[in-house]
Amino acid sequence: MASVEFTRRTLLRSSAAGAAGLAFGFGGVRRALAGDLTIGIVYVGARDDFGWNQAHAVAMDALKQVAGVKVVEEENVPETDACAKTMESMINLDGAGLILATSFGYYTPFVVDVAKKYPKVEFRHAAPLWNKDKDPKNAGSYFGYLNQAHYIDGVAAGLCTKSNKIGFVAAKPIASVLSNINSVLLGARKTNPNATVQVIFTGDWSLPVREAEAANALVDAGCDVVTCHVDGPKVVIETAEKRGVKTCGHNASQAPLAPKGFITGAEYKWETIYKQYAAELGKGQPLPNMLAGGYEGDMVRNTPFGAGASDEAKKAALAAIEDLKAKKPIYVGPLKDNKTGKIVIDKAYDNLDPYLDQMDYLLEGVIGSIT
């Protein structure tokens, strides 16, 4: 389990490396026990957006219940110096000892710089970006590998599509989105070798009108299963349901939105991470620098099957989930990209291999371009 490894590495690190890290580790403990650790949480959007931010906010409840921990939250903080200033303000004015920054774009340069400036405060950031060689020891990352749940979406969708075309509405071509698209393709190819995934990029995280247009365009192009990776998937799922095609969800359960066509959906299980943080804070232990995983670490899940899932699809999906829990790899080479035909996956990669975090291509079988 990756999370255990990272934890172990962290412990080794804190015994060997910098006094700053050590000083904090136990400083933080003492403060937690004394009952005055303040945790500052920074969100990029509204806490109740029925999407990415809400998934975090709901799971944060675990932290609020730890005795002696006070949580302060600020939402709609853009990925500019506003985020650095917000974190500093939490430290200077609220006395925060731990900062949780929940948007990808906060990391470089803001989390890294503020972490260097305040070595006694701990920072954890929700994307697998912390680099143990380069980045400050009082910073760290946590993440759920949602692509594993999207892989399951693909496995089920492959058996539910008649046109062999799965539509994907995507926001921006960043690594985690590309990984979700590619994983849907690989899942679908597992059960249906003829399946293709057609992707439409909207260009931003929340553009409801364009998301609806994209869903319509995918259906017009013959896709009969539609899924997405945007901040709030409600519009895509409802539009697809109205057009009478099947859907797979993202981020939270969209099952009630599509009573006829919902197959399953990819969801984070942030509570696993925040509960572990809460437990460690409660016991007065330092937090791991890196805490990330997928099905094998119970950090992602799939929405319970909807009416759109055939029995065959359910069976295949459940079997594939067991495979993932047993760490069976998703990316098994040789696989080519869809632009140049170059081999980008040369061998079988562990599902948490950092190489996969650097993904900047769509695999052959995906129709779409990242620029």
Add this chain to the structure above:
Amino acid sequence: MDSGAPAAGEVSGAVLPAAPSERAASDLALRLRAGSEYVAIPALALAIAAFLFSLFLLAIGKSPIDFVDNIWRGGFGSGFSFQNTLQRSAPLILTALAVAIPARIGLIMIGGEGALVLGGFASAAIATPMVGVVAPWLTLIVMASAGVAVGALWIGLAGFLRYARGVNETISSLLLTYIGVAIMNFFVEGSLRDLSNPNKPSTRPIGEAYMVGKIPGTDVHWGFLAGLILAVGLQILMTRTTFGFAARVTGGNMRAALAQGLPVGKLIVACAMIAGACAGLAGFYEVAAIQGRANASLAAGYGFTGILVSFLARHNPLAIVPVAILFGGLVAAGGLIQRRMGLPDATVLVLQGLIFVVLLTSETLYGRFAIFKTAASKDRT
């Protein structure tokens, strides 16, 4: 926007110095008294807005006293808070200047956002091959020049289209903003993308050594000082030079300006380019002082906020500075209000809207109180 629409009251009022020639001994006192109107009325407006917002808070069961306390602590009350405020106001001063200068010649340019984004992008793009080869100080000069030039060309284009083709500059500058953001995204996610940063498409970072630092002894970057200097410089340009005078005449009555033989076309394009240069410079500082690279976060809305700042300052470059600081302070304090009072960010939007509506409404009070009346202020309409 329309050539025939004079804004005479504004030209004779806020723009020209109150009394042109006679400077008696008591003149300073009179001017102080007249000037105090510009402090007293906004202060009154802020108090009224705070009162209205307090009613809102009471209605949702929160304490107005906490609110006032948090505004003070979060935005102004300590060295940290005030520097936080100043830093947040830095881009707003520059983007507000990008609205104010064209407004003087009668143009409403709302495309500062696009010029900021493209200016910032140009700075980062031109720096990419220079980092590690050319000395930082030279690179920064080239970057700033590129940002300023691209910004000036972008808004200058809207000015040129206005003059040469009669294309309304308000809509063209807004359209150009969306197009500018698309251009930036195309390159940042395409050919200029830094592949080592997979989760936030950006150009390659320019690196610590090539960044503009903070003003010594503070936590505020140099962009703030640049805004201050430009505000003063542009105030002088617009009020004390032939260029400024010609621009204001054109803004007051374009037909009259044409009749007098003023080079209206050149003036329009020049004002538009100055505006674009200011916004482009804001983009340069976003890249060189904050992000260290160009990415979609350049389009953070500073250009749009600048429109409001400029209007609140009645397009007066000097007045833009305090208004931008007020705005920066509200945003900085807004965070603390969210955190301490457990309120959503939308409350801060309501507060901002309320303050600005009341501040703008209070403009109707100027000249109504005898206590501020002076001989000089009587010719103000």
Add this chain to the structure above:
Amino acid sequence: MNTPLAIVLIAMLGGAIRVSTPFMFVAVGECLTEKSGRINLGLEGTLVLGAMVAYAGSYRTGSPWLGVLLAGLAGSCLGAMHGVICKLPRVNDVAVGIAMMLFGTGVAFFFGKPYIQPTAPRLVSIPLGAWSDNADLGSALNVNPLFFVGVLAALALGWALRNTRWGLIVRTVGDSAAAARAIGISVDLVRFLTTTAGGFLAGIGGAFLSLSYPGSWNQGLSSGQGLMAVALVIFARWSPERCVLAALLFGGAGAIGPALQSIGVTQGYYFFNAAPYILTLGIMVATSSAKRSARDIPGELAMAK
């Protein structure tokens, strides 16, 4: 009928019908306001508030049409507020509009929080394409009744402005307040009413967003459509009928990006997605001329006060 070109054209037709309606309502409302010589730049906030109120109203009462009405009323309130404030001497209507945009958006976000997640009853579309056996065309021609309401409102307004006494009054106020006062018209009252009516229409535009297409309420719903619609009034040169055409063009062009990606034309999608802006600018540059620009503008409009 399933050639790539047909797919793109059908998508543009569907897009024009689906996406244009909010632009149309806001632009027609703003056109009326500007005809009387006042600018309300705050319709973005009105649109957002209308969307929230309509969704909340439909969810609470179970009747989407009641939601539409409530949205119109909420829009009127913001419009009336703008109208009252801008009546005061020396108050700048453009600036107040921008501040009202913040205020309206803030109020909508604050009170809209509980309605992001629930599903409210939506407006039902009319399947005008049922005759066609092409399913895509059929779905493109699923037209919401509000689309026709908007078109009719625009036509009626255009006719009334040209042919009725009431229209003459509005135009007189917009062209010369002094002349209007001289013949005993209350300029402030007329402008108050046109701003309120403009707010009403913009509120209904918001109702279309949340109750028809995309048919959901969240904070990113409008993303600047209200601001763009206000700008489209300039593009349409202050004619309600041309506002409809401008909105249709803008909506149709907005469908180009997703449609091209769906047929496999994927390189450079940022520019396809920016097609409405590029196209509008191109048309403006092509059709404007330095001499004619001031012809249609109401004389009292002075954005640069």
